[in-house]
Amino acid sequence: MKKEITIYDIAESIGFSPTTVSRALSNHPRVKENTKIKIFEAAAKLGYQSNIFASNLRRKHTFNIGVIVPRLNSPFQSSALAGMEKVASQAGYNLIISQSLESLTKEIANTKTMFNSRVDGLLVSLAADTEAIDHFEPFFKKEIPVIFFDRVPEQNYGMGVVIDNEKAAFEATAHLIEQGCKNIAHALGNLKINVYADRLKGYQRALESVGIRHVPQNVILTDLSEEAGEKIVSQLMEMKPRPDGLLVSNDSCAASCLVALKKRGIMVPEEIALVGFNNDVISRMVEPNLTTVSYPGFQIGEVAMEKLIQKLVANESGIRQEKELIILPFNLLIRASTLRTVSSNKTGKL
Amino acid sequence: MKKEITIYDIAESIGFSPTTVSRALSNHPRVKENTKIKIFEAAAKLGYQSNIFASNLRRKHTFNIGVIVPRLNSPFQSSALAGMEKVASQAGYNLIISQSLESLTKEIANTKTMFNSRVDGLLVSLAADTEAIDHFEPFFKKEIPVIFFDRVPEQNYGMGVVIDNEKAAFEATAHLIEQGCKNIAHALGNLKINVYADRLKGYQRALESVGIRHVPQNVILTDLSEEAGEKIVSQLMEMKPRPDGLLVSNDSCAASCLVALKKRGIMVPEEIALVGFNNDVISRMVEPNLTTVSYPGFQIGEVAMEKLIQKLVANESGIRQEKELIILPFNLLIRASTLRTVSSNKTGKL
DNA sequence: AAAAAATATGCAATCGGTTTCATTTTTTAA
DNA sequence: TTAAAAAATGAAACCGATTGCATATTTTTT
Helix, strand or coil: CCCCCCHHHHHHHHCCCHHHHHHHHCCCCCCCHHHHHHHHHHHHHHCCCCCHHHHHHHHCCCCEEEEEECCCCCHHHHHHHHHHHHHHHHCCCEEEEEECCCCHHHHHHHHHHHHHCCCCEEEECCCCCCCCCHHHHHHHHCCCCEEEECCCCCCCCCEEEEECHHHHHHHHHHHHHHCCCCCEEEEECCCCCHHHHHHHHHHHHHHHHCCCCCCHHHEEECCCCCCHHHHHHHHHHCCCCCCCEEEECCHHHHHHHHHHHHHCCCCCCCCCEEEEEECCHHHHCCCCCCEEEECCHHHHHHHHHHHHHHHHHHHHCCCCCCCEEEEECCEEECCCCCCCCHHHCCCCCC | CCCCCCHHHHHHHHCCCHHHHHHHHCCCCCCCHHHHHHHHHHHHHHCCCCCHHHHHHHHCCCCEEEEEECCCCCHHHHHHHHHHHHHHHHCCCEEEEEECCCCHHHHHHHHHHHHHCCCCEEEECCCCCCCCCHHHHHHHHCCCCEEEECCCCCCCCCEEEEECHHHHHHHHHHHHHHCCCCCEEEEECCCCCHHHHHHHHHHHHHHHHCCCCCCHHHEEECCCCCCHHHHHHHHHHCCCCCCCEEEECCHHHHHHHHHHHHHCCCCCCCCCEEEEEECCHHHHCCCCCCEEEECCHHHHHHHHHHHHHHHHHHHHCCCCCCCEEEEECCEEECCCCCCCCHHHCCCCCC
16 A cells, blocks of 8 residues: 555655645645745645545544435335435535335344444435334433434434325325225235325325225235236225225336236226326336326435535534424326226316 | 443453453453353353454454445446345345446445445446546555456456346347347446447347347437336437337336337337336336346346455465456347247347 | 733543554474 | 473564544634
8 A cells, every 4th residue: 555645744855844835735824825825835736635534533423424215226115215315415514325125124123233333413214114113212311313214213302304294194095085085995014104104194084085895805905016016906806896996005016906907807997997106107108197196205315415414514513403304395296007988087187 | 322341341250351351252262161251151151342443553454345326216337235244244245335326426336435434355346437447556556356247347347247248238239130120229327338339239239130220319318217218219219210120228128119119009019019127027017028137136146245355365375366357158038029920030039 | 110810822631443664473394 | 299391371562543632833812
């Protein structure tokens, strides 16, 4: 390894002290303008590169922000990450990203690594089997801000960024009812996750609001994978009476349901109307296009990161911030997969 | 901020020197087994957390690996990242991830940040408008390993992990020809990128190999976005003679072409046969299913990370490694979007 | 021109783990 | 029992930037 250039080398080369060099490089006001210029020139000439470790060691922060997501390769998560990266890099922060693969064990390991790496803050979307959030205690204790996004803990926690999943599912279900569905099934993921638990509530509330009795077998628990579509549909086929509406908790799974339905010659939306979640590209490509809840992944990422950086700045200046749950707007996008006859639409609009 | 526990505190609490504590904690063989036990116990009791900065400062590495991708939210890139994360976390490395958003300027900025953050190594998939790779010079000079994946520089460079894009496009085009296409168009991205330049070569070579003259207007340059499908197809419609085969350089764009074609009542594959790239979920959901080149994103990520870590270990022990270009296998997946009549399939298989 | 105030710079300690080299203790060999 | 070798431990320097406090220099005020 080559000799590293340090502020001591710069100092020596132009006859100033390391102190002044350090101050000049960080643009401290107590250094004469002219001196600064000299120092910057010398630094450039020598090819100086600041040693972050030394700086971090002294200043006790890293400008690194940790992000833990269930899976990196999901359209929603990667959009959220993209939003985070954008905001973070503008503010001069790096992102350290890891995935839990939906496993609590790995989430705990990741949390530890993040803690040991001394990230300045943490953004987390919880794994499927996470119930308690004890593993974040070290962060809470040291007052390192943690913000949850999308998948947030049930318990009382610091801060979160989500959408109103209950309302979203309510509206989606209400829309199906409006389109004349009488017997609506709902495929969703692990109910330990707030996202799915809330959607279930919304779905049930919508049914109750028009006096439809809620049938437990209509709620289908699945992993929402691509392969799950086939399973869900084959389950549907055996139900009596067969459901005439299906609300699936993500688009790629909804799309695979659609494929499975078409394979069986079942007409969508006429025989079964179908709603997805997320407004992934896929929802606009399949035929019929999927009605879906547009889920602002990029924006959730942006907002979560903005809030986190706000907290960091606030902590810096000793301001204590309130707990807060930020609820971003969603949007029910109505497309062909649910649009039956115009007459069944009470408002007459659309 | 609370008082941090240091090795000095541990040392004092049990009457050993910081030296021994340090050695014990890193499991140095020169410390008595019994002493180690005592030290570990004391560390646990005091709630000791190693200070990575101090350690890094002294040892001169971070266990952080930088990754620069064009976009975080692309199915291919996020799969590659998932593969990288898996390998890295197993080996005890963190990932610092940033996106260039296809801009050279941002790529340069990211490269600088990565350098300043002192990542131990770098994995890069180049931005669309990157031609020279001077901005990686600081890494080369300091012998910090850089491995390019998927989108690699044209010039001579250290190490890369790719697929044989020329061959893939050749096979895809040959397949279209085999299905009876006489006039094949090819929609691709920025030709500065090796991926697309190579595919163009393969496409042309396939045409030449059966004596079809290559028509420049059949090559359509696009950003391969979802919206591009509509444009590509409207361009196709105005060509005379109208192409009967279309090779699109990614699946989501191919899917949007399919939608645009169907909207115009054009039969796929009968009137226009369609091939995509990547084997994204979407290729299995649209109707007809897309013939596509399966592109092992996850594996590319894994291999790239494995190679990088190998290099790090090799560097550590002073072994110099050769430049190397690793070419991973792809797979042409033939599906309904190109399957015309059985008779046109010479082999009769499939 | 002297005193006071403002500005500029430097000394030396500090952050906390690692490592070289020396010293002490224990074990083995003679 | 003593010398030699091996094992265990420690003192202190080191990595390189930051910063509280002190000092030196310049500018302003009287």
